[in-house]
Amino acid sequence: MKLRWFLQLFILVGFLLLGYGMVTFFHIPLPGSVVGMILLFVSLLTGIIKLEWIDEASTFQLKHLTLLLIPPIVSLFISSKVLDVLQWPVLIIIIVSSISCLLATAIPVEWYEKLKRRNAK
Template sequence: MKWSWVAQLFIIIGFLIFGYITVKFFHIPLPGSVVGMILLFMFLMIGLIKIEWIEKLSTFQLKHLTFLFIPPIVSLFISTAFLRMMHWNVLIIIVVSSICCLLASAYAVERYEKIKRRNIE
């Protein structure tokens, strides 16, 4: 059964609220949005939620994944409990590995463009 956009949105928002309630009740040091995503994943894996129920909205979200993941990631870093758990060496590893990935991607694109130009000529 295909559900409307509104019904799919209510399911996703329901898990967001469920995540916030779970965090408040169990005093979990993570943002409610992250816990809500984990709970939605668990319900999908168990089979309590069918993928068809949220497929249309999920496809739309996957197309715009970068913009939709920025708020949960930012809320992780703003969360004081998360910052207390995270050590500086982990933060340094994250920053250095991100820079390495960025440089490797730039190098790969540059090489690809050179090969592409050579094949055109």
């Protein structure tokens, strides 16, 4: 069980490193993690990588994502330098973009659930 989980994690880290390598080699103006995620997405869509091959490790990471992100975010807001940079226009942009991201996620999910319930009847 643990060996399988580590192999799945190895696949995910492999795509991350592949993304960083491509950014360095081709001078792509994107973060390596984003390029690696795009490569993983394309590999999943084309069937090169099966979802079962990375399911457990990716589910574990998604489950604990907030735990990994909360301490750095809190330490940023505690830092006095960040409070100097975050003035009203920046705070308004952060709040509006957060709300629009929530709505852009919630509305399609709600639409999909209604469609799924309608088709189940």
